[in-house]
Amino acid sequence: MMNNEKNKKNNESEVNFGFKGNILICGKIVCDTGLHIGDSNDSLEIGGIDNMVIRDKESDLPYIPGSSLKGKLRFLLELNDQDSTKYILTEYETFKKKGANACQCGECVSCHIFGFTNSDDAKFKGPTRIIVRDALPDDDTKSFWKNSDDISRGTELKVENRIDRIEGTAKDPRPTERVPRTSKFDLNIVFSIYCDEDKDNFKHIFRAFELLEDSYLGGNGSRGYGQVHFEELSIYEKPKSYYTGEKSKNHERLFNCNFECSDDEKHCKIGKYNIEIKNEFEPKFKS
Numbered sequence: 001m002m003n004n005e006k007n008k009k010n011n012e013s014e015v016n017f018g019f020k021g022n023i024l025i026c027g028k029i030v031c032d033t034g035l036h037i038g039d040s041n042d043s044l045e046i047g048g049i050d051n052m053v054i055r056d057k058e059s060d061l062p063y064i065p066g067s068s069l070k071g072k073l074r075f076l077l078e079l080n081d082q083d084s085t086k087y088i089l090t091e092y093e094t095f096k097k098k099g100a101n102a103c104q105c106g107e108c109v110s111c112h113i114f115g116f117t118n119s120d121d122a123k124f125k126g127p128t129r130i131i132v133r134d135a136l137p138d139d140d141t142k143s144f145w146k147n148s149d150d151i152s153r154g155t156e157l158k159v160e161n162r163i164d165r166i167e168g169t170a171k172d173p174r175p176t177e178r179v180p181r182t183s184k185f186d187l188n189i190v191f192s193i194y195c196d197e198d199k200d201n202f203k204h205i206f207r208a209f210e211l212l213e214d215s216y217l218g219g220n221g222s223r224g225y226g227q228v229h230f231e232e233l234s235i236y237e238k239p240k241s242y243y244t245g246e247k248s249k250n251h252e253r254l255f256n257c258n259f260e261c262s263d264d265e266k267h268c269k270i271g272k273y274n275i276e277i278k279n280e281f282e283p284k285f286k287s
């Protein structure tokens with residue numbers, strides 16, 4: 001493409017580019033099996049447990065770091081996407097040199113949602129669209145932990161063994177700390193809309209949720225740990241006017257969405273998720 005044509009095209013897309021609003025996804029992450037998200041400062045005390053879970057410094061209770069959840073969602077979306085898989089495979093050596101651990105192609109859905117650094121020629125631009133907050137245990141979970149004799153500071157101990165292949169006996173018992181099943185954590189994700197493409201990209205978050213439910217969170221997943229599912233999902237929309245205080249004057253529709261909506265326009269279906277729309281302003285998710 002000639003340079004001035006390219007510039008013209010860029011200018012056209014820049015006209016529509018700008019912060020249009022935030023979409024908040026709230027809900028619960030429910031542990032279907034024991035969850036182990038390790039602390040990098042594993043305890044080295046003599047006689048201590050060497051597989052500690054990460055804890056919130058304030059409450060001393062386990063939590064799900066936003067970085068762990070975000071990293072896993074991105075990883076699963078990348079693996080599920082031909083563009084990013086191809087990029088990672090062909091650029092593997094460059095990847096290793098850069099110390100990158102995520103796709104940086106700048107074209108695939110994951111790069112659009114989760115960001116990338118290699119932005120010189122990329123058509124897609126702007127900041128990372130998603131913020132995944134740390135997920136803290138909800139109040140019911142905290143009282144469940146407090147009132148169970150087998151649970152101490154939010155975790156149970158699971159002993160893992162190695163099987164001696166010749167003798168057929170269990171060896172080297174090693175206690176692992178894990179969050180017990182049925183524990184629930186508060187999910188909080190902010191997705192920012194800057195351009196038309198973001199409207200479509202937003203839906204991929206729910207695809208990532210479904211992929212995660214058939215995968216695992218944290219460590220020891222192939223041995224049954226970390227099975228989770230999402231519950232009580234709600235979407236709140238805060239258009240730009242919400243932040244500028246113009247919301248009463250300007251109810252400009254943020255975007256058209258292709259979600260299947262039920263008659264009451266308050267429930268939308270994305271994949272298996274039936275999502276309740278809680279919009280203080282007006283329902284904007286109707287197609």
Ligand SMILES: [Zn+2]
Binds near residue numbers: 103109
């Ligand atoms: Zn990419």
